[in-house]
């Protein structure tokens with residue numbers, strides 16, 4: 537079965553085999569070597585300077601990393617502004633509410649891009665806001681939000697960005713040079729690891745002022761202990777094995793730019809192939825990520841018919857979320873997917889539509 541959903545991904549044999557390495561006690565030096573290598577390699581994906589940045593690992597899915605980042609990096613009496621244009625932005629608002637973090641929201645329609653002018657207006661009207669949370673790749677629609685445009689607005693005002701890069705880290709470019717204080721992501725999307733390991737990449741100076749609002753996901757404590765080659769709880773050792781192997785494989789294959797290029801070819805192959813079969817993209821290609829794209833369901837098929845027909849051929853596609861579920865379907869090209877796989881997928885579409 538090939539997974540065309542946005543994680544977990546189809547694994548390479550190399551990563552799958554890494555799960556069979558020796559059993560490890562998480563209190564032994566071998567585990568801390570593994571943890572150290574994962575942390576160093578995560579910074580290397582974007583060539584980040586370890587004097588300024590640190591990678592904090594945790595056991596959990598991508599949401600754990602996002603929650604940990606929000607709970608720690610909005611200061612104890614700080615105020616957060618959340619830019620929403622999909623399910624994942626809305627999730628950050630729920631997290632902020634859960635922790636009773638003072639927050640404001642800029643809501644956009646799910647098909648809209650974040651508006652930097654609205655961001656500037658809200659920040660200018662409320663100087664208490666010190667942090668802005670935004671989704672890099674809004675997986676709801678496949679939109680790649682323009683981080684640069686939001687970063688410019690934040691930078692001019694000394695406001696820090698907290699970025700959910702769960703479905704972009706490792707594939708899409710990210711400029712860490714501006715107002716970004718932290719980025720949250722996971723092992724099992726564009727990095728091609730397995731579910732169970734998530735992480736936050738944070739500026740060390742932001743982490744130094746971290747709040748402690750949660751017990752298990754306390755980012756400041758996780759960072760402190762990991763810096764001492766320690767861990768507070770039992771990590772998902774096997775997921776860490778897979779993450780390290782996936783990061784080595786990424787590096788061997790040319791790193792993030794090469795992964796971006798590979799995904800871009802596949803995404804264009806899907807877009808062009810579906811267009812030929814009368815299936816339109818939900819967003820223009822230049823506003824979409826290379827990781828996942830949303831398409832309009834053909835009139836002749838329900839999502840269930842399309843999904844089940846393709847599954848019988850060995851492909852798992854992904855439904856639209858919430859209000860978009862009867863209009864859209866999604867295809868992600870993350871994971872171990874090649875051009876010949878997409879060719880077979882397109883033949884499957886042709887067979888189902890006619």
Ligand SMILES: *Cc1c(COP(=O)(O)O)cnc(C)c1O
Nearest residue numbers: 597598599624673675700702703
């Ligand atoms: C997948 C995803 C998440 C996290 O989902 P989990 O199921 O917790 O891994 C968060 N944000 C975005 C943008 C995502 O695509």
